[in-house]
Amino acid sequence: MTGAVIEIQGLTKRFGRTTAVDDLTFRVEPGVVTGFLGPNGAGKTTTLRALLGLVRATSGTASFDGRSYTELGDPLRTVGTALEAASFHPGRSGRDHLRVAAAAAGIPTGRADEVIEWVGLGSAARRRVGGYSLGMRQRLGLAFALLGDPGVLVLDEPINGLDPEGIRWIRGFLRSLAAEGRTVLVSSHLLSEVQQTVDRVVIISRGRLVYQGTLDGLESGPGRVRVDAADRAALADAVTAAGGSIELAHDGLHVSGLDAEAVGRAALAAGVVLSLLVPEKEGLEDVFLELVGEGGIR
Amino acid sequence: MLRSIRSEALKVVTTRAWWILAIVLFGYIALFAGGMAALFGTISDQADALGPGSSIPPLVYSFATSVGYVFPLLFGALATTTEFRHQTLTPTFLATPRRGEVLGSKVIVGAAWGAIFGVVGIVATVGVGGLILALVGVDPLLDSTDTWALLGRMVLAMALWGVIGVGLGVLVPNQVASIVIVLAFTQFVEPTLRIAAAFWEWSAEVGRFLPGAASDALVGSSFFTSLSAGGGANLLEWWQGGLVLAGYAVVFIVSGALTTWRRDVT
Ligand SMILES: Nc1ncnc2c1ncn2[C@@H]1O[C@H](COP(=O)(O)OP(=O)(O)OP(=O)(O)O)[C@@H](O)[C@H]1O
Numbered sequence: 001m002t003g004a005v006i007e008i009q010g011l012t013k014r015f016g017r018t019t020a021v022d023d024l025t026f027r028v029e030p031g032v033v034t035g036f037l038g039p040n041g042a043g044k045t046t047t048l049r050a051l052l053g054l055v056r057a058t059s060g061t062a063s064f065d066g067r068s069y070t071e072l073g074d075p076l077r078t079v080g081t082a083l084e085a086a087s088f089h090p091g092r093s094g095r096d097h098l099r100v101a102a103a104a105a106g107i108p109t110g111r112a113d114e115v116i117e118w119v120g121l122g123s124a125a126r127r128r129v130g131g132y133s134l135g136m137r138q139r140l141g142l143a144f145a146l147l148g149d150p151g152v153l154v155l156d157e158p159i160n161g162l163d164p165e166g167i168r169w170i171r172g173f174l175r176s177l178a179a180e181g182r183t184v185l186v187s188s189h190l191l192s193e194v195q196q197t198v199d200r201v202v203i204i205s206r207g208r209l210v211y212q213g214t215l216d217g218l219e220s221g222p223g224r225v226r227v228d229a230a231d232r233a234a235l236a237d238a239v240t241a242a243g244g245s246i247e248l249a250h251d252g253l254h255v256s257g258l259d260a261e262a263v264g265r266a267a268l269a270a271g272v273v274l275s276l277l278v279p280e281k282e283g284l285e286d287v288f289l290e291l292v293g294e295g296g297i298r
Numbered sequence: 299m300l301r302s303i304r305s306e307a308l309k310v311v312t313t314r315a316w317w318i319l320a321i322v323l324f325g326y327i328a329l330f331a332g333g334m335a336a337l338f339g340t341i342s343d344q345a346d347a348l349g350p351g352s353s354i355p356p357l358v359y360s361f362a363t364s365v366g367y368v369f370p371l372l373f374g375a376l377a378t379t380t381e382f383r384h385q386t387l388t389p390t391f392l393a394t395p396r397r398g399e400v401l402g403s404k405v406i407v408g409a410a411w412g413a414i415f416g417v418v419g420i421v422a423t424v425g426v427g428g429l430i431l432a433l434v435g436v437d438p439l440l441d442s443t444d445t446w447a448l449l450g451r452m453v454l455a456m457a458l459w460g461v462i463g464v465g466l467g468v469l470v471p472n473q474v475a476s477i478v479i480v481l482a483f484t485q486f487v488e489p490t491l492r493i494a495a496a497f498w499e500w501s502a503e504v505g506r507f508l509p510g511a512a513s514d515a516l517v518g519s520s521f522f523t524s525l526s527a528g529g530g531a532n533l534l535e536w537w538q539g540g541l542v543l544a545g546y547a548v549v550f551i552v553s554g555a556l557t558t559w560r561r562d563v564t
C-alpha cells in the first residue's frame with residue numbers, strides 16, 4: 001500500500017482578525033511518520049481541518065495526491081481522520097457511531113466490529129459514548145480513522161488522554177502503519193510525546209512554518225560540554241583562560257565555546273583532575289522551544 | 299446519495315429521541331382524540347353547532363395533525379441541531395464531504411419520520427378515537443374513501459412538518475433556541491395570530507398562509523378551524539395548503555443551506 005502525498009501550499013486561514021494559519025507550505029510523504037508540532041494555538045488543528053475540507057481556507061490549497069478532500073471519491077477509504085476532541089453523540093454507542101460512518105462510506109458493518117476490537121474497546125462497544133472516559137473516546141476516534149483501511153492517516157493529538165499502555169501501543173501501531181507504506185501525520189504540542197515515534201517533523205508557530213525535515217536535522221544545535229572537578233575554581237580559571245564561557249549548574253560547569261577536547265587540554269595544562277567530562281548536544285526540546293519561542297497563545 | 303440516506307436513517311434509530319417523541323405523540327393524541335370523541339359523541343345531537351357540513355369522525359381523526367404536528371417539527375429540528383450541538387458534523391462531513399448531499403438526505407429522512415409520526419398519530423386517533431366513537435354509537439366512517447383520503451393527506455402533512463423541522467434546525471442551529479421557537483410558535487404565537495387574523499377580512503386573507511393554517515387546509519379538517527368564526531371557509535384549498543407548507547420547507551432548507559450549513563466546522 002502506498003499512501004497519498006499530503007501537500008499544503010500557501011495555506012492561510014483567518015478567523016476575523018486572528019490569522020490562525022499564515023501562508024503555510026509543507027509536504028508529508030508516505031512511508032514515514034511525520035510529526036506536526038507547535039505550541040497551543042499555533043494553528044495545527046485549523047490546518048488539519050482545512051486539509052479535510054471542514055474549514056474553508058482564506059487562500060492556498062491542501063490536497064492528497066493533488067486532489068482536495070472534497071474531491072476524493074471515497075474519502076473514508078482514502079484518508080482516516082481522528083481530530084482533537086473527537087465529537088460523538090453521547091446517546092449513541094461506540095459501535096453505532098462507527099456503523100453510522102460505515103453506512104455513509106459503504107463499508108460493511110463487520111469492519112466496524114473489527115476496528116473497535118483492535119483499539120481495545122470490544123467490551124464497551126455497545127455502551128453509550130456518554131459514559132466513555134477521555135482515553136476511551138480517543139480510542140474510538142482512532143477506530144473511526146481506521147474504519148476504511150485508508151492509505152493516509154491524519155491524527156490530531158492522538159496520544160492525549162491515553163494511559164501508558166495505550167501510548168506504547170499507539171506508537172508501535174503508527175510505526176507499523178507507516179512501514180506498510182501509509183502516510184501518517186500526527187500532531188502534538190509536545191515534541192517529547194512523539195520524539196520516539198516520528199521520522200520527520202513539521203514545526204509551526206503562530207501559523208507559520210519554522211522547521212520541516214528530519215529529527216536529526218533538528219538536533220544539530222550548538223553543543224556544550226559538561227565538566228566538573230574537585231577544585232572547581234581552578235577548573236573555571238583554566239577554562240576561561242582557554243576562551244570558554246562558564247555557567248555553574250548543580251551537575252557541574254556548563255561550558256560553551258569549547259569542545260570537549262579543548263576543555264580536557266586546558267584542565268591538563270592547569271593540572272586540574274577532572275571528575276566529569278561530557279560533550280552534550282543541545283536537547284531536542286530546547287531546540288524546539290527556541291524555534292517556537294516567540295510563539296504562544298494569541 | 300443512498301449511502302448518505304442510510305447513514306442518516308441509522309443516526310435516527312441509534313438514538314432515543316424518535317421513539318420517545320413517538321410514544322409521547324401517541325399518548326397525547328390518543329388522550330385528546332379519545333376525550334373529544336367521547337365528548338362529541340355524547341353531544342352529537344348538537345354537532346351542527348361545530349359548523350355546517352362538519353362531521354365528527356374527521357374532526358377527531360385530524361387531531362393527529364392539528365395537535366400532533368409539533369412532534370415531527372420537533373423531531374426534524376432535533377435531528378439537525380443535535381449535529382451542531384454535539385459537533386457530530388465533523389464525522390458526518392468527513393464521511394460525506396459534499397454537504398448538500400447530507401442535507402438532502404436529512405430532508406428525506408425527516409420526511410420519512412414525519413410520515414411515521416403521521417401513522418403513529420393516526421393509529422392513536424383512529425384506533426382510540428374511532429373506537430370510542432363506535433362505542434358511543436357514532437359511525438366512525440372507516441369505510442368511506444373520504445376518510446382514507448383524509449388520513450393520506452394527514453401523513454403528507456406530517457412528512458412536510460418533518461422537513462420544515464429539519465429546515466428550522468439548519469437555520470437556527472442552536473438547539474435550545476430551536477426548541478423554544480418550535481414550542482412558542484406552535485403553542486402560542488400561531489394560535490394567537492390565527493385567532494387575531496380572523497377579526498378582519500384582510501388579515502384573514504394573510505392568516506390563511508400561516509403554516510398551521512396551511513397544514514389544516516391540506517388536511518381539510520381541523521378542530522380549530524371548525525371552532526373559529528366562519529369555519530373552514532377561511533382556509534386555502536387542500537393542494538394550496540400543501541404547496542404553502544412545502545414552500546415554508548423549501549425556504550427554510552435553502553436559506554439554511556446558504557448560511558449555517560456552509561460554515562466552517564471547528
Ligand atoms: N472557530 C474559530 N474562531 C475563531 N478563532 C479560532 C477558531 N478556531 C481556531 N481559532 C484560533 O486560531 C488559532 C489556532 O488555533 P488551533 O486550534 O488551530 O491551534 P492548535 O495548534 O490546534 O492548538 P492546540 O495545541 O491548543 O490544539 C488560535 O488562535 C485560535 O484561537
Ligand SMILES: [Mg+2]
Nearest residue numbers: 044045046084
Ligand atoms: Mg489543536
